[in-house]
Amino acid sequence: MRKVNRTKSNLARLTGLLKGKSSLLIVMQDNPDPDAIGAAVALKELANRTAGLSCSLAYGGAIGRAENRELVNYLGLNFRPFTEVKPEQFDLVALLDTQPGTGNNPLPAGMLPHIVIDHHPISKITRRVAFTDIRSRCGATSTLLWQYLCAARVVPDIPTATALLYGILSDTQDIGRDVTQADIEAMEALYPLANKRMLRQIQHGRVPDAYYQMLAAALAGTRTYANCAVCDLGDVDNADMMGEVADLLLRHERLSWTLCYGVYAGRMLLSLRTQDTQRRADEIIRRIVRGIGTGGGHASMAGGQIPLDKRAAPSRTRLGRMVCRRFLQALEVANRRGKSLIRTPTPERTKAKGR
DSSP states (O other), rough: OOHHHHHHHHHHHHHHHTTTOOOOEEEEEEEHHHHHHHHHHHHHHHHHHHHHHHEEEEEEEESHHHHHHHHHHHHHHOEEEEEGGOOOSSEEEEEESTTTTHHHHHHHHTTTSSEEESSSSOTTGGGGGSEEEEEEEEEEEEEHHHHHHHHOOOOOOHHHHHHHHHHHHHHHHTTSSSHHHHHHHHHHHHGGSOOOHHHHHHOOOOOOOHHHHHHHHHHHEEEETOOOTEEEEEOOOOTTTTHHHHHTTTTSTTTTTEEEEEETTTTEEEEEEOOOSOOHHHHHHHHHHHHHOOOEOOOSEEEEEEEOOTTSSSHHHHHHHHHHHHHHTTOOOOOSSSSEEOOOHHHHHHHTTTO
């Protein structure tokens, strides 16, 4: 009951802020994931249906993961790169599934949004925002937006319901990670409203040859240290691959922690995953990037970014070694030598096996 009352109270504050305005810019994080996309689409519908606002959706980086591109194509909306919009031309700016000053969104330093809705731990800068709803125990920001739609008695259209459902499923890994009762209730309510055939198509987005080539190189370059794995992807043209490889590696029967990093758009991006219930991924990632970057996340998944300043930063090789060393130190792993996850068979060995 308390959560329902909180959402109704927040909805009243939000609609009061929207009243009398005509335009809203909804900004997602760099390389937005399904949760950010679902939440953004839902806020657009809420603002349009309750206050008649014209909304634009913007993101930083790129939408690279096949499933995310499939979702955006299905929604049929104009998701615009942040570089193509002028925030000052909008009456209001909202930040979803991310917060100001965290380093993982395109909002310029010093620019404060009017609205922040997120499910990550609150940052200091966020406390200065006019309207905030931060619930770090919730599994997905899409769950919060679903609650707003319910409180406003707005029934989402089929595409919006599908996006919200996929956003929750994705961020909780099919209710297997960081899930709450609120997330479960949202999924149960959204399922009858969603396009199940389209949901399956989104989840199985098609990928090109280059995807498998990159994946093969990633696995060949992964090293394991006790129950930990570290993968250096080098330069990448798809920032989502760090998280995708980290998720894949965590399925290994011996691994409890996986760290994957690569360089994209002048930054080293890090994705951390764990099945360890004794230590939190967001705390470990902050130890890794302390003094050189920013990071955050949840108990079982986290991400970070380290700017690469050519004039002052260490070489990428040395920076990668530093990241690996800090990761292993944070987890108190004694053996730092490591070994390859997979062994590439030599021609002689392959020929012998064929006899």
